[in-house]
Amino acid sequence: MPMGYLFVGKRFTRPDAAVSAAGEAEYVDDLRFDRLLHGKVLRAAHPHARIIRIDTHRAESLPGVAGVLTHKDIPHNVCGFTFLDQPILASDRVRHLGDAVAAVAADHPEIAEEALRLIQVEYEVLPAVFDPEEAMRPGAPILHEGHRWDRNVCFHRKIRLGDAASGFDESDVRVEGDYSTQWNEHGAIEPHICAAQPEPGGKLIIWASTQRPFLWRSDLCRVLDLPMSRVRVIPARCGGGFGGKHEIVVEPFAALFALRTGRPVKFRYTREEEFIASTIRHPYRIHYKTGVRRDGRILARQVRIVSDSGPYCSWGESALTKAAIHAVGPYRIPSVHVDALLVYTNNPLTGAVRGFGVTQVSFAHEVHTEEVAQELGMDPLEFRRVNALRTGDVYTTGMRLESVGLLDALERAAAAVGWDNRNGIQGPAGGRLRRGVGLAAMIYPVGFTSFPNPSAAFLRVNEDGTGTLWTGCADTGQGAHRVLTQIAAEETGIHPDHITVIGADTDLTPFDCGAVASRTTHIGGNAVKAAGRRVREQLLAAAAALLETSPEDLAIGQGLVAVAGSPGRSVTLREVAAFSYKRGLTIQAEGAYSPDLTPLDEETGEGRPYDCWVFAAHAAEVEVDAETGEFRVLKLACVHDVGTAVNPLEVEGQIQGGSVQGIGYGMMEEIFCREGRVENPHFEGYLLPTSLDAPETHQTEIVETFEPSGPYGAKGVAEPALNPTAPAICNAIFHAIGVRLTDLPATPEKILAGRAQTASASGTAWPGSPQRSS
């Protein structure tokens, strides 16, 4: 790995850290407008029904109402990522309770609410289906006609590597298991919100809390039938995205009302709408079968995933494909057979949530993997050592992995919880408080699956040697701009504090595919590096003229260019910049990057879906109350291979935040849904982890590898930190108390239920006497 970076690998804090921490940052809801209209949305009254008639007359004549929109007002009334199967406003049919049927704008939010009550919708209730397996059976009501797969199957993804049948035949042991995961909500503090303002000259400005302003503009312009030159999307400070701020939701309404009335318009979701109308995480039911030799080598793994999509596809295909590719976990397995089904139901709409399908399978494969180890009577760490992916391995879609730091991560995570002495920590057999440690490993890809997803940048050196960086990448709070600034700094020698960042605005910056898919450091970083490299060449050429040497003899340092090996022969960047501008040379360049990908084969999944992957191991120590089933996470060690850590401070912050989200996912967060209706659409009934739920000892470590496709070897971090937390906790609970949790979240009730099935009430040392509880 090349060393001696100027700014890469250093711990720079963000310029806006103090403002954010003080709560002084300005969000969309803080913007002030004159004559603002407030919008509200009417939702469906039934999870599945035909719309006979919509009568908006009484609502429209309510004083203070600026207008009512129904499906007839939407130029192209359909949206969706993989399939255009979702109406913006329901026309002939509603398919879940979150479907929008009408939208109102009024002088005050209360008037808008009152207008919603005055809209009369006549429905014919249709039979509904709320279980994905049932939905696939003959006779189930069909949500969308004309799909290529079986009844209500939205998508079927297959991954085939090697020959699974032979693999199982050659195996000494075959282990099967079923695992299931729950609906969960992004839990962003800021709900979905947007403000639209018509400008003189015909431009429409939309302030939005969005992770992907450009693709969002693209969606909006398609729905509204407007050229992109007429719409400017300004991504305001984002109060939490986590995959939830991908889609246009109420923005078409805001835009249409603004264009109709000439007034600014704001729509803001209620917390309830966050649960019932915006996307939530797909619940998966997953069956695993693993064939393994006595020596621990996995020979074959077969996986079947059924994902409840709710009424529309949204990001379900994309998340499911990512899940399918990584379903077997970070292991070298010669034969892989995965079938993943996305199924329409009348349940809430699911979509992109941090971890994006891999969260669900990470839980499943890591619990399953321990079950296999247990069956072999093998230490789970040793079992993972035998099978863990290494650099140079070929993974499920046939791609060679160029940088794998998994073994390091496993060893360090295990060491952090005292793995070698793990059977000494459990506490007295038969005691009430039992401790245990658990481990989980993970693989996660960087960027969109198979889709080219470019980032672009402009970079300029000012006349005084400071700089300006234009990046299309949105900083949604994850610190992306600081990292991109460090990359620009590394190429040019300009200190990051002297580089102004112009970030993500569809009118002001180059294109980008969004702060999604953990892609910003790698893809956005490569774009900045490309621009930086060209600026560097200009700086070196000018410095060479000043120093009367050739550019090849020069090296860039902090704020200067020096003749390599000649101490004292240098010029400052200020001098280089002044020299250039005085000669009429502006120092500027554009740069862009898109990974070179190919689609997956429909039958085998073969293809090049990503540039690179990150790896991680989490280890948890828990204390379980054997009488109540209550448990605490005493320690969580999170060790991540991120390639080169461009800013270790930011990487650690990402790991800390993500792994606490993993605690929420693993222990607390669950949306309860009965016949399509969310029963706990509020933070009173849906608990998010707070700082008090963070582990007492929360350790983050970085394993640095060098990824050839990344900027300075960087891969990235973000979603991955969430994924291995829940399985590490569940495996630790098993170690503590012998109850195998296969259904998320882990709750005291499930532990007690598992205990009740357990012959021995004592904790279980490896190999133990596991009981499955789900």
Add this chain to the structure above:
Amino acid sequence: MPMGYLFVGKRFTRPDAAVSAAGEAEYVDDLRFDRLLHGKVLRAAHPHARIIRIDTHRAESLPGVAGVLTHKDIPHNVCGFTFLDQPILASDRVRHLGDAVAAVAADHPEIAEEALRLIQVEYEVLPAVFDPEEAMRPGAPILHEGHRWDRNVCFHRKIRLGDAASGFDESDVRVEGDYSTQWNEHGAIEPHICAAQPEPGGKLIIWASTQRPFLWRSDLCRVLDLPMSRVRVIPARCGGGFGGKHEIVVEPFAALFALRTGRPVKFRYTREEEFIASTIRHPYRIHYKTGVRRDGRILARQVRIVSDSGPYCSWGESALTKAAIHAVGPYRIPSVHVDALLVYTNNPLTGAVRGFGVTQVSFAHEVHTEEVAQELGMDPLEFRRVNALRTGDVYTTGMRLESVGLLDALERAAAAVGWDNRNGIQGPAGGRLRRGVGLAAMIYPVGFTSFPNPSAAFLRVNEDGTGTLWTGCADTGQGAHRVLTQIAAEETGIHPDHITVIGADTDLTPFDCGAVASRTTHIGGNAVKAAGRRVREQLLAAAAALLETSPEDLAIGQGLVAVAGSPGRSVTLREVAAFSYKRGLTIQAEGAYSPDLTPLDEETGEGRPYDCWVFAAHAAEVEVDAETGEFRVLKLACVHDVGTAVNPLEVEGQIQGGSVQGIGYGMMEEIFCREGRVENPHFEGYLLPTSLDAPETHQTEIVETFEPSGPYGAKGVAEPALNPTAPAICNAIFHAIGVRLTDLPATPEKILAGRAQTASASGTAWPGSPQRSS
């Protein structure tokens, strides 16, 4: 000239035309701020004095005062373009009544005014000098010590071509004359104004009414000792620049108060300050001597210019150099000898004003040229025909002229006022109302003199085939952005209405040297064209892949790319863009341009100061009241060689506006100054032309030539339209009534004085019996 442009040469209106015309545009003074501080400036009490002591204590303790600045508070207390000879706040000495001595910021403007009165400044009055010729004499008080030239000479520019002495020797006739011009004011409706706001994170935003945001930021950062990365200059809508919005004036005060207090701060000049503190136009005294053969060929011309700079250099050297280069007018003269002197006095500070030195000499050389023709008994048009510059001629600094449309312009201007029948229009000899026609020619350069002055641009094609153009060029109301959009459109095929322009903001756009020196169409346009050319290549490559042909076979049309010569084989830009983005290719490029210039030789003026020149001829018809001297401009025909007119509508608008400014300069505008004090610092005593002063028949015509260095052959328009108006009017007055006006402005009083000296009270047919009046 290549023909068949898609968008170049077409009459596009501006997107903001309606807003501007309705008075709904937002200027700096319309911005709203919370807790705004209002700034005021204390001016000098004497035109020349030593400062003994400044006591600000009483002012500082006035309730509502946020602070008082004196020279000690300015980090680098000096500014200037050619020489750093001007303090931001006077320290030991004041040199004119406009010198700023202290600045105050307070909660209300009235409190700030009151605080000014509480500042006590103790002066020792020094001898002052108010006449530039006197200032150069021994014993005159010296304003700045240590200059390389004679007493109070700030700068001496020499132009030498051929051998003037021999030229005069070989001449049949030698004519001499003296001409003088007045101080005049830019007359922008909006005074100098700025607002500064400190941002969280340390950034300072300054909204300014400025023509050159980047060089302005550069000046400001130097004075404040701040890195450019900490200062963002947003050029707000400019309510008139005309050369007056070049310099930082109160912005350092606004910035310092904002940084000190954390509050937004606004400074706005009073109308009086516009006259006494901001720059005004240099008054010139000019002596001409021309040697000419009997056949009309000019053999030699010698010019001496004395320019009153006031107390500092400001743009005086630059304007004077431009005047010196063009002092001989648009004529092929083998021997040229010019000496131009810039002299310090204690008069008001002069600087850049539209026309920039050439306005003054244009008046002088055109009146003088007619005097020479008169001496020869030759028709002034015919005399100009003989001597007018042609394409391929070498001009005063030794440069070859690549595009000269002067002869065409002269013929068309003359024809427009019925030149051939000019002696038939005068009216009855001895009658009270006499009519006359006059002609004037002009040469004007494009861009800074000898200084590389780059422009830069970014250009992007959006995913739907619309576009975004980033230009550093400020649109100060002249329509620059429309023209630049047409150039981007020409390269890419995207309709200008579908290209969003991001204009001039030091944080948001590429670099540019400013909307000055009539440089935007040519230099800014070349930068946009360079970016457009690279985008075009990307479009052609993608279209070639779509159409299965090679890029060379393709042509770009409006919104499409087509196979040349194969009707129907085409793809839309929307298709090309979608195709590219789906493959991960963002369509974007940067471009830049700077003319390749060299400095002028100090002794001869030889060098390459510009890329190109524009030419014009104006013809005026006037009616003079022989009894009162009052006169009206009945007709003004303005014919301009602008190269290719990228947008004829904008070109005509520029010519109309500029030539009416010329009427103001020629007939009305004059600052009266006694002992350094402006006697008419208000629009009651200083008359600007209104629409009622425009000629009844106001004709604009465009002569198109093709300038090889320009984008699509374009050169530009702007300042030139002002210059030939005053001499055309004066020459018409001479034709009407026989009074030769050699001192601007032309007024009834001067006409009556000239009449009094005229033997014959009748008008004068060519050749006539001229009388000089000055």
